[in-house]
Amino acid sequence: MRIGIKYRVFLAMLAATATVVLCMWLIVQWSxxxxxxxxxxxxxQQRLENLATDLEQAYAEHGGWAFLGADPLIWVRLRVRTPPGEAVDPARLERFERWRARETQDSRNDQRHQPFERRVLLLDGDRRPLLAAPEPAAAVDLRPLRQAGHPIGYLGLVPRQTTFDTYQVQFVRQQELALALIAGATLLISALIALPLAQRLVRPLKTLAAATHRLSAGAYETRVPVAGDDELGQLARDFNTLALTLEKNEEARRQWVADISHELRTPLAVLRGEIEALQDGVRPDGPEALRSLHAEVLHLNRLVDDLYQLALSDLGALSYRKERLDLAAELKDAVELFRPAFAAKDLILAAHIPAAPANILADAERLRQLFNNLLDNSLKYTEPGGRLELRLETQGDAALIHIQDTAPGVPAADLERLFDRLYRVEASRRRAAAPPGLGLAICRNIVEAHEGSIHAAPAPLGGLAIHIRLPLAGGSA
Incomplete structure (x- = not known):
């Protein structure tokens, strides 16, 4: 039989309360x-003290203990403290006579369960019993009776081990019954409180369980209410954060698939149109047609290659062979490689690279890929007649690379997504022939693989500024 968590919590709370109540009941009953x-x-003991005083007075009046045997009623009066001349309670007298008749038999009974009159021991000065059943001295503390400073006898009382008197027993039973009623009422109240409390504690868990089931089924818009700042509230907030992350990831995945489909469709459509035109004789077959087809194939090849490189980077499968390199020298080589292209497009390429080496631990091939992507991106989108400025500097234990160009720029709202895959601000950065939207995403992965950071900002020249921070190797300037 499967027991729900609500009833498990309820039973646990009830069991804990029952254990505490039972322990309290046993301790209080014993107490x-x-x-x-x-x-x-x-x-x-107080009655025994009074009886000792009366016996000492009676001994003084009669000059010995002989009066006890001559008039048994005197012993009764002394034990029940009845003044001389008054009649003895008939019930007590009858009880005394029955005791005298069974004295021999009663001496063998356990005197610890008898009433006060039957547990009193009176011994003479030689510790011989006087009208009382003897009790071993080890079991009874004897109080000496004195006359003129000399012992005349001994008086003792066998202490009770249990209550015997009817009223005493009735009182104890009433207290035990009251304790039992209190324990039962406590358990009942605990059960009445524990069940709704367990239900309240379990309700958020049941809500989270149902929401998790919907989330696993693909309903990423699922959210749970957050109540309180305790652990359950924190769990609800974490669940909502997880659901939001999954929802964004799903949206990014769908957008990624749609963007790839769009980017692949364009060169494929151009190729298909070119080939169909050749097949229909609309376009003559010759070197010009082959050059056009070759350009589209290269376009498609670069897009597929970038997708492959980005996939490897995301998986962490890109190989990095890091070694100690001079960042300044690598950056100079990249700039010199792109100078002819910038000059052909009527763009000024200004580089401010210090002569002092800036040593870093990096992969030379990946660094060249990083610089080529950034310079190529600026080359494609900067308007003719513009300018690109590149600056390298060191700051503490890091090397800083600043790249900025002239118009067109990127709106501030789009800067955060500029490094996303296949993202392009169509309204401000014109489309070029090369596959867009992947170069900057690859750049970010390369920089992060070198334990650095990269971000975009508006450029003072009116275009886009890229800032890169890379850690310097030990011993570098």
Whole structure:
């Protein structure tokens, strides 16, 4: 049988309460029995003190203990403290006579369960019993009776081990019944409180379980209400964060598939149109047609290659063979490689690279890929007659690379997404022949693989500024 978590929590709380109540009931019951017994024994000790005083007075009046045998009623009056001349309670007298008749038999009974009158021991000066059943001295504390400073006898009382009197037993039973009623009421109240409390504690968990089931089924818009700042509230916030992340990832995946389809469709459509034109004789077959087809194939090849490189980078499968390199020298080589292309497009390429080396631990091939992508991106989108400025500087234990160009720029709202895959601001950065939207994403992965950072910002020249931070190797300037 499967028990739900609500009832498990309820049973656990109820079991804990029942254990505490049972322990309290046993301890209080033991305390009442022991405490009441001590109280009764204290009262009887006080009665014993009074009886000792009366016996000492009677001994002085009669000159010995012979009066006890001559008039048994005197012993009864002394034990029940009945003044001389008053009649003895008939019930007590009858009880005394029955005791005298069974004296021999009662001496063999356990005197610890008898009433006060039957547990009193009176011994003479030689410790011989006087009208009382003998009790071993080891079991009874004897109080000496004195006359003129000399012992005339000994008086003792066998202490109670349990209550015997009917009223005393009835009182103890009433207390035990009250304790049992209190324990039962406590358990009932605990059960009435524990069930709704367990239900309240489990309700957020059930809500989270149902939401998790919907989330696993693909409903990424699922959210759960957040109530409180405790652990359950934090769990609900974490769940909502997870759902939001999954929702964004799903949207990015769909957008990624749509963007790839769009980018692949364009060169394929051009190729198809070119080939169909050749087949229909609309376009003559010759070197010019082959050059056009070759350009589209190269376009498609570069797009597929960038997709492959980006996929490897995302998977962490790009190979990096890091070694100690001079970042300034690598950057100079990249700039010199692109100078002819910039000059052909009527663009000024200004590089401010210090002569001092800036040593870093990096992969030379990946660094060249990084610089080529950035310079190529600026070359394609900067308007003719513009300018590109590149600056390298060191700051503490890091090398800083600043690249900025002239118009067109990128709106501030789009700067955060500029490094996303296949993202392009169509309205401000004109489309070029090369496959766009992947170069900057690859650049970010390369920089992060070198434990650096890269971000975009508006350029003072009116275009786009790219800032790169790379850690310097030990011992570099």
């Amino acid at each position: 009442i029995n022991r405490g009441f017994l001590r109280y009764v024994n204290t009262l009887e």
